[in-house]
Amino acid sequence: MTAHKAGDPTTLNRLYGRSSGHKLRKGQADLVETLLPQIAVPAEGEITSVRLFGEDRPLHLEIGFGSGEHLAYRADLLPDHGFIGCEPFVNGVATALGHIRDQHLANVRIHMGDALDVLRRFPDQSLTMVYMLHPDPWPKARHAKRRMINDGPLDLIAAKMKPGGEFRLATDDPTYLNWSLMVMQRHIDDFEWVVKEPGEWLRYPSGWLETRYAAKARRQGRVPHQFRYRRTGSNRSNLPPSPSSSK
Numbered sequence: 026m027t028a029h030k031a032g033d034p035t036t037l038n039r040l041y042g043r044s045s046g047h048k049l050r051k052g053q054a055d056l057v058e059t060l061l062p063q064i065a066v067p068a069e070g071e072i073t074s075v076r077l078f079g080e081d082r083p084l085h086l087e088i089g090f091g092s093g094e095h096l097a098y099r100a101d102l103l104p105d106h107g108f109i110g111c112e113p114f115v116n117g118v119a120t121a122l123g124h125i126r127d128q129h130l131a132n133v134r135i136h137m138g139d140a141l142d143v144l145r146r147f148p149d150q151s152l153t154m155v156y157m158l159h160p161d162p163w164p165k166a167r168h169a170k171r172r173m174i175n176d177g178p179l180d181l182i183a184a185k186m187k188p189g190g191e192f193r194l195a196t197d198d199p200t201y202l203n204w205s206l207m208v209m210q211r212h213i214d215d216f217e218w219v220v221k222e223p224g225e226w227l228r229y230p231s232g233w234l235e236t237r238y239a240a241k242a243r244r245q246g247r248v249p250h251q252f253r254y255r256r257t258g259s260n261r262s263n264l265p266p267s268p269s270s271s272k
């Protein structure tokens with residue numbers, strides 16, 4: 026058996042996984058070149074609703090949006106809210122940009138890179154909703170510290186969320202499912218599982234679009250599980266300073 030080593034994505038400070046795949050088609054490359062700079066999250070400094078959208082509005086953050094269909098769906102549903110999507114995989118970003126253009130979405134900002142870099146730059150208690158849908162499962166025990174559901178990222182998410190806000194988590198991976206429930210249980214002071222009846226986690230609540238990744242998992246015989254957590258009233262202010270907080 027492999028022992029779990031100390032650490033998690035907030036302390037590893039390195040991005041695992043792909044940042045590019047097949048060569049972008051010309052139209053996609055054009056979007057990355059022209060649309061992305063217009064709607065990119067500023068590279069430095071505090072990230073606030075006023076800075077991104079020119080006014081105070083509820084902020085939603087999607088961590089690892091894949092191809093961006095869920096991000097675009099949510100942004101279309103809530104045009105007066107502001108959406109920030111983070112994804113290091115350029116091919117996914119290019120597809121998301123296509124959705125943003127086709128759906129004429131003016132309320133989305135994109136960070137092509139590590140979501141944690143962006144998360145650290147929000148003021149405390151500023152996010153209304155955070156989505157983490159099918160995070161990379163890293164099923165081997167020796168890779169557990171790469172999993173996004175870990176104490177460091179959850180402390181950070183808790184600090185940045187408004188009390189009463191909602192954290193949505195999905196996974197189709199059995200190892201990640203058990204892991205997530207175990208880790209979330211350690212954070213019950215910050216996150217209350219919103220569940221009324223058994224089996225609710227197998228159905229989508231209204232306003233939750235099944236992602237392409239989840240649909241593929243289902244076709245392959247895995248079962249997507251959905252979880253809603255309410256950020257409880259208390260707030261954590263004992264986080265260690267982040268590497269980027271001195272910027």
Ligand SMILES: C[S@@+](CC[C@H](N)C(=O)[O-])C[C@H]1O[C@@H](n2cnc3c(N)ncnc32)[C@H](O)[C@@H]1O
Pocket residue numbers: 040041042043088089090091092111112113114117138139140141157158159160161162236237238239
């Ligand atoms: C399994 S895919 C799921 C994609 C999408 N959420 C869906 O359900 O279709 C996980 C995604 O998380 C992204 N990811 C991994 N590490 C990340 C990080 N540190 N910040 C933001 N996204 C990350 C990956 O590039 C990948 O697109």
